[in-house]
Amino acid sequence: MAKLFQRPKSMFDVSTHYCPGCTHGVIHRLVAETIDALDIRGRTVGIAPVGCAVMAYNYIDCDFQEAAHGRAPAMATGIKRVRPDLMVFTYQGDGDLASIGMGEIVHAANRGEKFTTIFVNNAIYGMTGGQMAPTTMPNQRTTTSPFGRKTEEVGMPIRMAELLATLRTPGYITRQTVIKPKHIQKAKKAIERAFVYQMENRCFSFVEVISTCPTNWGMTPKDAVQWAEDVLLPYYPLGDKKTPDREVTEKLVAAAGAA
Amino acid sequence: MSKVLMKGNEAIAEAAIRAGCLNYFAYPITPQSEVAEYLSWRMAEVNGVFLQGESEVAVSYMIFGAAGAGVRVFTTSSSPGISLMSEGISYLCGAQLPAVFVNIMRGGPGLGGILPSQADYNQATRGVGHGDCRLLVMAPASVQEAAEMVMMAFPLAEKYRNPVMLLGDGLIGQMMEPVEFPDHLKSEPSNKDSWATNGIDHRNGTTRNLVRSLFLDPEALNNNNLILRAKYERMKAEEVRFEAYNTDGDYQVLIVSYGTMSRVCKTAINALKGQGIEVGLIRPQTLFPFPDVAIREAAAKPSCRTVLSIEMSMGQMVDDVERCLHGIRPVEWYGKCGGEVPTPEEIIDLVKASV
Numbered sequence: 103m104a105k106l107f108q109r110p111k112s113m114f115d116v117s118t119h120y121c122p123g124c125t126h127g128v129i130h131r132l133v134a135e136t137i138d139a140l141d142i143r144g145r146t147v148g149i150a151p152v153g154c155a156v157m158a159y160n161y162i163d164c165d166f167q168e169a170a171h172g173r174a175p176a177m178a179t180g181i182k183r184v185r186p187d188l189m190v191f192t193y194q195g196d197g198d199l200a201s202i203g204m205g206e207i208v209h210a211a212n213r214g215e216k217f218t219t220i221f222v223n224n225a226i227y228g229m230t231g232g233q234m235a236p237t238t239m240p241n242q243r244t245t246t247s248p249f250g251r252k253t254e255e256v257g258m259p260i261r262m263a264e265l266l267a268t269l270r271t272p273g274y275i276t277r278q279t280v281i282k283p284k285h286i287q288k289a290k291k292a293i294e295r296a297f298v299y300q301m302e303n304r305c306f307s308f309v310e311v312i313s314t315c316p317t318n319w320g321m322t323p324k325d326a327v328q329w330a331e332d333v334l335l336p337y338y339p340l341g342d343k344k345t346p347d348r349e350v351t352e353k354l355v356a357a358a359g360a361a
Numbered sequence: 362m363s364k365v366l367m368k369g370n371e372a373i374a375e376a377a378i379r380a381g382c383l384n385y386f387a388y389p390i391t392p393q394s395e396v397a398e399y400l401s402w403r404m405a406e407v408n409g410v411f412l413q414g415e416s417e418v419a420v421s422y423m424i425f426g427a428a429g430a431g432v433r434v435f436t437t438s439s440s441p442g443i444s445l446m447s448e449g450i451s452y453l454c455g456a457q458l459p460a461v462f463v464n465i466m467r468g469g470p471g472l473g474g475i476l477p478s479q480a481d482y483n484q485a486t487r488g489v490g491h492g493d494c495r496l497l498v499m500a501p502a503s504v505q506e507a508a509e510m511v512m513m514a515f516p517l518a519e520k521y522r523n524p525v526m527l528l529g530d531g532l533i534g535q536m537m538e539p540v541e542f543p544d545h546l547k548s549e550p551s552n553k554d555s556w557a558t559n560g561i562d563h564r565n566g567t568t569r570n571l572v573r574s575l576f577l578d579p580e581a582l583n584n585n586n587l588i589l590r591a592k593y594e595r596m597k598a599e600e601v602r603f604e605a606y607n608t609d610g611d612y613q614v615l616i617v618s619y620g621t622m623s624r625v626c627k628t629a630i631n632a633l634k635g636q637g638i639e640v641g642l643i644r645p646q647t648l649f650p651f652p653d654v655a656i657r658e659a660a661a662k663p664s665c666r667t668v669l670s671i672e673m674s675m676g677q678m679v680d681d682v683e684r685c686l687h688g689i690r691p692v693e694w695y696g697k698c699g700g701e702v703p704t705p706e707e708i709i710d711l712v713k714a715s716v
Contacts (some may be wrong), residue, residue, distance in 0.1 A: 144562030147430070150573075159571055167429045168573040170452050175424035176414065180426025181558070183410050184384045184434065188560050206422070209415035308621035 110134035112143050112163050119157065123316035123323025126154060128280045129222060130161050133191070134288045136297050137164060138149060146189040147181055149174040153195040154228040172203020175210035180215040189300060190217040197227045200236040200260050206267070211306045214271045218296045219306045221262060224315040232318030236260040239333055244318070259337065263310045267343035272305045277345040279312035279335065281327045288340075305346040312338055363622035364539040369504045369529065370395035370714035372540045373437065373463055374403065376511035379524050382433035382461070386423040388416060388442060391475040391529040393465035396437040418441040421449025429572040431557030432549060435461035439531075440481050443489070450488025450524055454589065455574025457611035459550060461511070461519035462496075463527040465534035468625050468700050475699020477531030479620055486649040493586050495593045496526045497600060498648040500619045502628040504538035506646075512638055517600065521548040521592050528648060530673060532621040532702065569605030575576050586633055593650075602646035603655050606630065610663035612639040613716045615690075617656055617682050618671040619645045621702060626671055629708035639663070648678070660690045667715050671708065672696040 109115060112134040120126045138141050146164040151169045159166035171179050174192035182190045192199055199207050199221050207219065226244055227233040233246040237259045241250035251259075264275040274296055278289035289311060296307035312334050316326035367375070374396045377385065385404060387397045397413060404411035410427075413491035415421035420436055427434040438446060443464045453460055464485065468478040488494045497517055510527055518525040550557075554564045558572050576582035604623075607630050608615075613692040618626045630640045643656050660668050668690045670679035679694040686692060690695050697703050 108504040145560040147558045147560065149426075156575060159573075163569060165560060165569045166571050166573075167426065167558050168456070168571075168575055173419070173449070174609060175427075176422035177429070178428035179412070179414075180386065180418075180423035180428075180434070181430045181569055183386075183412055183423070184427040184432045185430050185559065188430065206419050209419065352653065355662075 109161045110138045111116050112137040114161055114163050116160065118161055120154065121317040121345070123314055123326050125142050125280045125313045126222065127309050128222065128286060128319075129311050129313065130158060132280070132286070132293050133193070133220060134162050134296045135290065139294065140297055142189045142297070146191070148287050149177050149190070149192040151192070151194040151198045153198055153230070155193055155195060158167050165325060172201070173206055174198070175203065175206040175215070175219065178214050178231060179210050179213070182215055182217050186216070186303070191220060191297070192217065193220045195228065196221070196223045196235045196237040197223065197230065205244070207262070207313040209271055211266050211308065212269045214273065215306050216300050216303050218300050219309070221308060221310040221339065222292065222313045223262070224309055224313040225259070226315050228315050228318055239337065240358070252287065261338060262299065262302065263343045264307055272346035273344055274299050274305055274307040274346055276308070276342045277312065277338060278328070279340060281312065281314060281330045299346065310338075346361070364541045366537055367504060367540050368395055368535065368537050369397045369507050370465065370534040372504045372508045373511050373527070373534075374399040374506035374591055376542060377461070378403060378407055378409065378415050378525055379542050379545050380433070380512040380515045381546040382435050382515055383407060383548060384427050384432050384434040385410065385436065386412050386414050386427070386434070387422050387436050388414050388438065389589050390439045392467055393437050393463070395534070396463070399465055417445035418448065420592065421446035421486055424460045425449055425453055425458060426688045428453065428460040429456065429558050431553035431559040436461065437463040437465065439465050439467050440478070441472065443481065443484070447484075447490045450496070451492050451494050451623050452574050453524045454490065454494030455492065455585070456572050457522040457556070458524070458572065459522050460524050461514045461518055461527065463511070466528065466530045468698055474700045475531070477621060477673060477702060478700065479495060479530050479622060479673040479700055480675070480677065480698050481528065482648065482672070482674055486681070489526070495649060496524050497521065497596055498526045498528050500528045500646060500648050502590070502620050502623050502644060503531065504536065505540045506714065507533055508542055512546060515546065519552065520624050521596065522556070523592060528620075530620050538707040544551070548615050550664065554594040557558050565647055566716055600647055601650045601655070603652035604644040604646060605655065605659065606642040607634070607639065608641040608643070608659055610639055612641040613660070613664055613666050614640045614712050615665050615668045616640060616671055616676065617645070617668065619648065619678070622673050625702060625705055626708055628705040629712065632705060633712055638712065638716060639692070651681050651685065656682060656685050657687070657689070665690060668692045669711065669715065670694045671703065673702060674698050682697045
């Protein structure tokens with residue numbers, strides 16, 4: 103009897119260290135499924151971030167480099183420029199990418215580096231212990247905004263997908279989420295598309311994924327999903343912000359799906 | 362190849378290509394921007410990679426990524442830029458990746474100036490980045506030697522899987538001298554498949570490689586640092602390089618000096634010889650590992666009364682000179698650090714005052 107659902111070949115058979123209700127595991131799985139679907143494990147290099155996903159290499163089975171805070175796009179640039187035949191992706195959180203690594207992601211995107219960034223946005227610093235991130239919502243309480251994020255002091259949350267979509271260099275910029283099953287298939291398609299663009303040497307690709315952090319939000323996993331839906335999604339609207347060339351792209355994505 | 366007249370910075374750039382390094386990432390900063398300018402067209406000629414990064418911080422991680430992928434890669438910068446790269450250098454040490462960093466020093470601290478200096482000695486020899494990291498540091502005194510050291514630096518970086526720094530001063534970068542390049546080297550680290558993230562298929566393997574510097578388990582981190590320490594000890598045993606000048610006869614004064622400053626000292630030593638005063642010179646060509654034994658033996662010569670550490674800094678190498686002498690001779694420091702190079706006359710007066 104054929105198995106309809108099984109562990110992706112590119113994932114190790116281990117339990118993750120993530121908290122209950124966190125969606126890193128789902129996003130890891132989508133990346134691994136994409137690596138399997140495109141049959142690229144043997145030429146893929148992942149860049150693990152700082153933060154909760156620093157040990158992504160313990161779960162996704164391909165070559166990996168471990169980045170410093172925010173520098174994953176510079177490292178990916180270094181790899182991709184000297185070895186354009188490799189498939190390179192960075193996997194970064196919001197503190198990593200939108201705060202300390204803002205310069206690296208903006209310039210890598212603007213140069214049109216041919217790698218893929220998976221940007222996991224849960225509006226808080228996770229591993230560091232729940233401090234305010236550039237993506238933290240107005241009035242959201244964190245350990246460094248105990249009275250709630252005051253926008254008059256620290257500005258509004260940064261919308262990375264929209265910000266990067268203002269760049270004139272062609273790129274694929276999209277925002278997805280995995281908080282409910284209905285979202286997961288769309289997110290998977292976006293991640294596949296992002297890798298296919300790289301495979302075809304077309305453009306920089308950026309998939310923002312709205313995620314949950316029940317532990318640091320101080321919520322149950324169920325409440326966290328509700329809060330993400332009620333508070334995060336209206337401010338971080340889902341969907342493509344930019345595609346490099348829709349018509350040609352659709353053909354490429356369809357071809358990859360058929361294979 | 363016959364000799365050609367080249368600026369130091371351009372010779373460093375050309376030497377890297379001849380060392381088989383076809384990958385260069387950099388951010389412009391005076392007084393070494395000619396390296397990037399030269400390689401911006403030269404790398405295109407040889408099908409290499411040239412990319413101007415958005416900052417020195419980013420460049421140091423472009424170097425990390427490329428080194429991790431198993432290719433020869435290098436960058437050049439000057440003092441404030443090296444400070445920004447220092448974070449990445451620590452990560453390269455932690456992850457045991459080979460790469461070459463060239464620091465054409467200018468005065469500091471802070472923005473300092475743009476004229477020659479040797480004031481990054483402590484930074485370079487004490488590790489540059491955070492943690493227990495060390496670099497193999499080479500110090501050229503001429504354009505020819507800068508080219509030769511660049512060509513030695515890549516195989517050394519790969520031998521130890523550790524960053525190597527070429528520590529030159531602004532004069533070495535800016536002066537023009539005849540240079541003859543050694544033969545081309547091979548273009549990739551020979552041992553890379555055991556550690557590089559160059560793609561599982563590329564290695565015809567099944568298991569992946571992992572480039573990392575995070576060791577949350579204290580025993581694992583301690584072990585990694587013991588491995589690094591063993592490498593640094595091996596460098597001390599195998600890589601010490603120095604030049605001894607006028608040390609055959611009896612001398613009353615021993616000078617320790619490196620880089621451009623050592624050339625001024627040689628001029629002074631030659632002039633003093635005519636006046637009947639003999640002065641020996643030890644010129645470290647590697648600053649880490651430091652030529653402890655050579656300096657101690659030269660200073661131990663019965664005729665030698667005093668040792669002078671002459672530097673274009675406010676007294677940094679002098680600590681190493683004192684350390685290796687174990688107090689057998691008095692040590693004095695002389696130097697300047699505003700961009701002016703002390704003159705032969707100043708050195709002559711200094712020696713005369715100390716004999």
